[in-house]
Amino acid sequence: MQIAKDLLTTTLPSITPDTSLECVFSYYEELNILSLPVIKNDKYIGMVMEQDFFDLDLSEGVKSVKLPLSNEEVSVLPTTHLYDCLRIVDEFDVEIIPVVDKENKYHGTIIVKDMMDEVARMHADQIEGSVVALRIEAIHYSLEDLSRWVESNNVKILSAFVEVDTNDAKMVIVTLKLNTMNVEAVLATFERFSMNVIFSSAFAEGKDEGRDRLDNLMRYLEL
Template identity: 35%
Template structure:
């Protein structure tokens, strides 16, 4: 999936003549904290809610001092590039531009979240396993071989490395809810199983948290 496929139709960029107050109105309506500023199809800046609150909201956004090289992605960039910019710059929208720097559209954090939520990785039933190992011991091929050896398939995997140690954490989702044999095989191959959850456990956990929240709100 590329950035172009996630461009929203609901939002339009700001013009340099738009005021900070107008920008805040759009941000409040769509629950975002950033908007691109576009002049004659050229992406000029990405303005944040803080930029406006620290200035005069009645002035046009062109009068604000904003970085001249706003973060953006190209249409054929992967959604992971969109996610990287969202996290790195703490954005709620990421502009999409062509190779000439012309503005094409924007992707919101809600668009990205919806994409992942609707993907088969999250929709398909299965189980989650969290493994821990040495950084040099990580091999997705071997992990897949163990899972497939027990008749299951890996639906997705996420790798997290810890900077201050040589440890790596691997989270996988498999398409089976009966993973007892797989967990035993991992331990037999000296993998540390930090946690595992099947679909029912995940649903029970979410229900428990929901009930706790409702009880708190009713107090």
């Protein structure tokens, strides 16, 4: 299980409210990142982001301008799960996530790009298996039922991802990673219970009907 404290970077510096604009922009250029955490007395107080500088009045020189702060509410606890960190990224559209404790003491920062690399690594390193995606009415979605049907074929669900269908808010797309390449029996079980399978990696490998299912999945996910 990955939590926030496991994702901290050691390369991104923090700055203080007294850090000069020249220094901030130097960090932006040197580190190829456009956000930095601002710390005062070991407490996180916000970020400085490149976009926050666009409306500043620099007519009297950069030394007369205070650092603009934003996203003061954006942070996670050291024990926050990786998936909740991803939710923060989606909600606030940030490229860094400060990590603080309950007293708001600053522990470090997660760089979102590095976190996404870790997500990709985690999924790539999973046990070999197949992916199956279903389109289900949200009101009828039950992971317990899906697990029972899958396990009735001596197959295990390694991971499950649920998202709202962008074409119909009453529907969800459920993507399952299974621990076997042979999913025909599972698919037959889903069919018996009138589950709408829109993608299976078994179909995608050479079967004509799989192309239609793959196209359907990509359309639903807008990939």
